[in-house]
Every structure is written in C-alpha cells, then in structure tokens.
C-alpha cells in the first residue's frame with residue numbers, strides 16, 4: 001500500500017507539468033476577459049483563519065487524501081480567475097479577531113476587535129448607538145428585493161455568521177443569558193434575537209449552522225431565559241425550522257422561503273467526527289440547500305458561507321481537523337459553482353485572518369504533509385536527534401504539554417495529534433499577515449493586487465448596484 005503510493009507519487013513528480021510548451025494555465029490566462037456586468041447573486045465564502053499557509057498545507061493534504069501528488073494538486077477555489085491579498089488589521093489592533101474581520105468585509109468599515117456591523121466609535125461592553133450601526137451587504141441585498149442567507153459550521157450567532165445580520169459592540173452577547181444585567185437593562189439586544197426579530201425588510205431568509213441552545217429556552221433544554229426564538233421564526237409565512245440532516249434534505253424550496261436549520265446545541269462537530277453523527281449536514285449540504293431556497297427569489301440573493309472549523313481547530317493546534325476543513329470549504333465552493341452561473345454570480349473566497357501554522361520541514365513530496373520530516377522514508381531529526389513534524393505552530397496549547405519524547409510517525413499521523421508550538425497559550429493566537437482572496441463572476445476582475453479587507457465590500461456593493 002505504502003509502496004504503491006510512493007511509486008505513484010514518484011511518477012507524478014518526474015512529469016514536469018510546469019514546463020509543458022502549451023500550458024493550459026497560460027491559455028486560460030490569455031482567454032480571460034473581465035465580466036463588467038452587474039451581479040444578480042453574490043456568494044461570499046469565508047475560511048475562518050484560512051491564511052495562505054492553510055491553503056498550501058490544505059491543498060497538499062486534500063491531494064494526498066485522493067492518492068495524488070499533494071504539491072501540484074489544485075483546490076477548486078484556486079482555479080478561480082482573479083485573486084488578491086487582503087490586509088486584515090482592525091481599527092485598533094494589528095491582528096484582527098473574527099468579528100472585525102468579517103464586519104470589515106460585509107460593511108466596508110473597519111471596527112474594533114469584538115464588534116460587528118458597527119463603526120469604530122463604539123465602546124466594548126456598551127450598547128452600540130444607532131448612529132454607529134452600518135448596514136451589511138446582506139441587508140442591502142434585502143432592501144434591493146433580493147433574498148439573503150448565512151451558512152456556517154459554527155453556531156449561527158458566532159462572529160462570522162453574525163457579520164451578515166448583527167450590530168453589536170460585543171460579539172459574546174449571543175443569547176439573552178449571555179447579556180450582563182447592566183447591558184440588558186440598557187436595552188442591548190443579543191445576536192440570536194437580532195437575527196430572528198430583525199425587521200421584515202432586512203431579515204435573513206436562510207440561516208443554517210449550530211446554536212440551537214441559544215434559540216430555545218431552559219424549559220426545552222436551551223439557554224434562553226426570555227422566549228423560544230425557533231417558535232417566532234416558525235410563525236412566519238412559508239417558514240421552517242429543521243434540526244437534522246434528514247429534515248434539511250426534505251425541505252422543499254418551492255414552499256419554504258424562510259429556513260432556520262440548527263443542527264447542534266453549539267458549534268457543529270468536525271467532519272472528521274461526523275461518522276457517529278449522521279444527522280449533521282456538511283458545509284456542502286447546507287450550501288446546496290441554501291442556494292436552492294435563495295435562488296427561488298427572481299431578484300437574486302446574497303449568501304455568506306463560513307467554514308468555521310479551520311479556525312476552531314487551529315486554535316487547538318490540531319492541524320488534521322483544521323486542514324480537513326479547507327477541503328470541506330472547497331467542496332462547498334464546488335456546489336456553488338455548479339448551482340450558479342458565472343455570468344451573473346459573483347463568488348469570493350477569502351479569510352478573515354490567518355493563523356500561525358508553518359510548513360517548515362522540506363520532506364520529499366511523497367511524504368504525508370501531516371507526518372514527520374522525512375527524506376524518502378528516512379527521518380530527518382532535529383538538532384537533538386528527535387523526530388520533528390512538517391507542520392508546526394507559532395502559539396497555542398500544545399506547548400503546554402511539551403513533547404519530551406522522540407515523536408514517531410504513527411503518533412503524529414493520528415487525527416488527534418496537536419502539532420508542536422513555540423509560545424504556550426491556552427488557545428493559539430490569530431496572526432496578522434495578509435490573506436488570499438479568490439474571485440469569479442461580475443466585477444471579480446477588480447479583485448487584484450494588495451487591498452484592504454474593506455475593499456471586498458466595495459466590490460460587492462458596486463457589483464450588486466449595477467443593472
């Protein structure tokens with residue numbers, strides 16, 4: 001088995017695809033013509049924490065998982081014709097959190113870390129004044145008569161999905177039980193309530209992810225004190241609430257225009273752990289149903305799709321699960337490309353920030369990206385003679401449990417293995433380098449060079465406003 005994989009990889013490596021005289025890549029570049037039309041639909045994909053390091057390592061892992069040469073494998077979103085680098089810093093910090101990270105993209109304004117859908121005049125832990133609130137691109141789409149939705153593998157009130165509909169100084173105010181007494185008294189409204197009780201004109205049509213507990217009361221096993229928000233959602237016309245993959249699959253887009261799907265109490269489990277949780281839909285499953293429902297609107301739609309697990313598992317230094325979700329994001333992009341038309345649908349794939357993952361060992365290319373640094377099966381140890389991994393992190397919890405033994409290949413290839421880390425922290429810190437942006441469709445050609453994260457809003461706003 002190992003030997004066969006090695007032969008295949010060696011054969012691929014000896015074919016110099018980059019040196020062929022009639023390069024399909026050059027042909028495609030020469031044939032590229034900018035689409036200067038308006039966008040009927042926009043789909044914004046966020047790989048949370050998916051810096052360029054995650055894309056490279058994720059691409060290698062995805063290729064190797066398919067029995068191919070990982071280094072030359074291409075993720076589908078890497079085939080989109082236009083790309084750029086996005087500067088992700090917030091109004092107050094070099095390194096952004098996911099709240100400002102998404103808010104800058106969906107509103108066009110950078111704010112302070114922790115805030116969503118508001119400008120930088122807000123104070124953390126105080127209600128956001130009306131004057132500080134900025135309409136999101138999703139809300140704008142709604143006001144133009146389009147449908148709008150959000151899909152995520154985290155809870156739907158987490159920072160990134162809240163970037164579609166939320167306006168708050170403080171991302172942690174997700175349910176009423178998480179609002180401090182003084183904030184509740186001052187009239188601050190939690191994100192779950194903002195989502196369900198938004199005015200008709202701007203309310204999301206499709207919301208799929210986790211966080212059931214933040215919508216139900218303690219009487220039914222939830223954590224809300226005030227009221228059951230799933231009942232309020234279900235009381236709308238042509239509305240449905242679903243909590244299983246079976247029920248999601250059964251949703252008829254022709255008769256459902258408001259769909260709330262909450263498939264876990266909090267975040268959805270990693271797809272690596274799905275095998276025991278067959279009722280949890282994948283990101284691609286949710287993206288597919290969201291597009292089917294939203295595209296019933298003849299005016300078009302805006303959809304935000306987040307793969308949250310990239311970030312969640314990087315925080316734990318678990319590269320296996322984090323990078324598995326780069327592939328999951330890619331599968332959702334494939335669904336979107338298949339179900340929409342590049343003529344009228346602007347697709348953007350990017351990240352809100354990066355993580356401190358590094359690929360700092362030069363193994364030969366047939367070696368697994370998740371493994372030890374090796375040269376054709378022979379370990380290349382560190383200065384102390386111990387095994388070292390291809391992937392490692394700048395900060396995070398694995399440094400709290402130092403590896404004082406010689407790492408073996410068996411050990412590091414286990415899905416639960418946490419890659420070695422330099423700086424001990426209970427949770428890995430985000431990193432501040434620019435992140436990649438990939439785009440196709442109307443006005444996608446504007447996405448080029450090094451841009452502010454807020455520029456992505458400008459392009460979406462321009463594309464959606466053109467007739």
Ligand SMILES: [Zn+2]
Pocket residue numbers: 049098311312315430
């Ligand atoms: Zn994070």
